[in-house]
Amino acid sequence: MKQKLISESKINDSNIIIDLINEHDTSHMIKGHNYYHNESEILNRKQYYYKDGFKTEDNTKSNHKIPHNWHKLLVDQKVSFLVGKPVVFQCNNTDKDDKSSKEYEERLNLILGEEWDDNLTELAKNSSNKGTEWLHIYINEEGKFKFLIIPAEEVIPIYDTSLQENLEAILRYYLVEVNGKDRIRVEWWTRDTVTFYIQNDSGEYVLDDTESTNPDSHYYYNDIGYGWGKVPFIEFPNNQERYSDLKYYKELADNYDLNVSDLANNLSEIQEIITILKGYEGTKLDEFYENLRYYKAIKVSGEGGVDKLELNIPIEAKKEHLDRLEENIFLFGQGVNLKTDVFGNAPSGVSLKFMYTLLDLKASVMERKFRKSIKRLLWFTTEYINIIDKKDYDSATIQVTFRKTMITNDRENVEIAKNSKGIISDETIVANHPWVEDVAEELNRLEKQATPIDLDNLGDE
Template sequence: MIFNNNVNILTIPELIKIYIDEFNVSKERRLMIEGEKYYKVENDILNRKMVRYEDERPVEDETKANNKLAHGFMHTLVDDKVNYLLLKPYTLTCDDKEYLKIVEKVLGKRFQKKLTQLGTEASNKGIAWLHVYIDSKGQFRTIKIPSEQIIPIWVDNDHEELQAVIRYYEIEVYEGKEKKYVTKIEYWTADNVEYYVLDNEKREVILDAEMYLDGSSSYDGHFKINNTPSNWGKVPFIYFKNNDFELPDLQFVKTLIDDYDKTRSDVSNLLDEIKNVVYILKGYGGSSLSEFVRDLAYYHGIKIDPDDDAGVDKIENNINIEAAKAHYEALKKDIFDFGQGVDKNSDKLGNNPSGIALKFIYSGLDLKCNALEGWFKWALEELFQFVNIYLGITKQHVSGDKEITIVFNRDIAINESQAITDCQNSKSIISDETIITNHPWVENVDEEIKRIKKENKPDEPPMFKEGNQAGDE
């Protein structure tokens, strides 16, 4: 990581400083921040100010109505996508059952939840990062790192192989009674990790003295086994991409959401500011407008001067609600179309849509999930490599030549009654196990088969016989 052009030599701290400065002002990081903000419904409309001009200069006008209506489209789109693909437990299969059980045990039961968190992170920020490490008790652990804290240094232009990773983040520290913020920096390679801090006064990256108080060098690897430094042999960070371009979902609908927020807020402001009827008084006999309003409300009449031109006219100021509504509906449709989501309030769904209709309605969401699924499978295969390294270090069962197959069980919307009828009609055509697998009420196929065997009702032949495979005669 040292460049030498025979004129200048960049040291690692200088190189880290360049990367951080560039990343801080990059479009990629800005999109990450915006993606998370819109997911939390902290849309740009919340920063809008109403202005007036004084001496041709804009001045904030706090007297005008300024309703800020932020709509949670991104929260809905992202949650629907992540729940559709990742909410249901994934399935791992392998020819070596013993090895598979060990891998599942190493990952732990909570990894399913972590996978959904990675899905949300990737959808909001274009890419999510998982850090693998061995804790002080020698256990394999993973942790999701916020994407805006990670600067990847890639080997290739396709962004598939890591050369190094820079992680930087702020922490609060106290000098006496004064609170300050310190930027901590970690520089990870395939062999080791080095720790730095950003000197805010000199704007330089320097070694973090606190991390080396025990006298350890900067080449002590990633972890220690029996007090012996060791490493993974590869950068211990795994990327989970949202799509090939590492773009957040917000990128495709932000302008549409902003316009929806703006126009809905503008109409709300108009409703606050205008009156439907403006009265024009000619020869009014009262003393003030407040008296006019009072007399009109109480007596349903007013007094006027005896003058030929005296009278009361009115101007009705109406909003074209239908035009505004048409614009909202068009925007809403565009947001779900280009965001590849499913508008559950759409008339297309109807009361009881058929299976074919549901597949068509969910086709956009399926396509979006395909991109996420492909990269997540890639990432999990990388994770299994780290698990294999860990099993080798701890001298457990290793089966590196056995491939683990990953299946994401999508939470597909179905017409339940139709699905049950199809299962009944499939009897004697396909295996009973396949029928049970596709029955909408079954969550765990193996458990359901065990229950059927246990019941063994005397008045009807059992679906499964001991010693036979599902569907065998």
């Protein structure tokens, strides 16, 4: 089949795709990814010396390159703190009976399942590294609802306004091999269709004739193609500016790597004693060392002699500087420095919350953005359920609850839970109990429990 130029499709010109791809800056995304995997700038450092007025690389000089993975530590702290426990979906629909709401919750959890919990962790990690990440919604050949993380480096969103409110289209591009050559393949997703393009030998983008239907529908049901009515891509931004966490402490981390590496270089190069010769009768330094080694003596003339010069590295100053850098990395990276001992051996709940204040502030920014993104996921999931089960569920009735993870004083939390009985709902108490991992499962166990456990007298016998 003869390939058609893009001008015959919804995109007016191949140059539009070329311009969009060329203007898509992914350097900060790649940098965040590299730093997470302990590939910081110190690994690229070279040593130089000046010869005849020119800067020349010195391959003989000590060049230790010691990276410290602060970025991974801080990102993993935030991810574990925010989504270490599964996000809870609860239906708060007063227009439906409890049985219908329960069925809706169970259907959502069945479709999303543990795969969603794992994907959410990856989304949080990748978004922290790159500033944003994308989730693609699709229905597979078996008719099952699925989702797939798409690297932000491959996605260019098209919004209807500069406010980035309504997503009108997505351009996704990635490398494929065609006849032994690397080519860029493009997917142009709109609210109802997807069109596939491939780069030809001239660098133009033409319709991909390997697709039997192009443009194609989003999904098929009973062999009929349909569109979602929305672009089936969901953005999970790290913050409003879509900045990587690395932006706020990169220079501090780089300076820490540099100082530790320089210290290692100094320790490798330094000699315990530098010998100063005065009036030595010999002509060669190797002769001097031979005499000193075998005869324990050397010949000097006149007022000659041998002095020694000891070099001292300012270790304490280095240590003080590194300690200050470490403190600032945790401060501006908004993490928890677990080395601190200011709270004692058995800190109270209040002091522990104070220690987590900065991390909570940072995680709360992501939580607000992710909550909106998860609500969009629930819209797609609910649309699927309504089609398959012929229901009329409303995703707006689902409450999304993040259960943040932190070191806590469990005794205090259990006491608070017991004292809250009758003041707030049992479901809220269970959701906040430190021993509960799966709220829905725990509530089911309570319903099936024939004889209630007397928590007040547990273990007294």
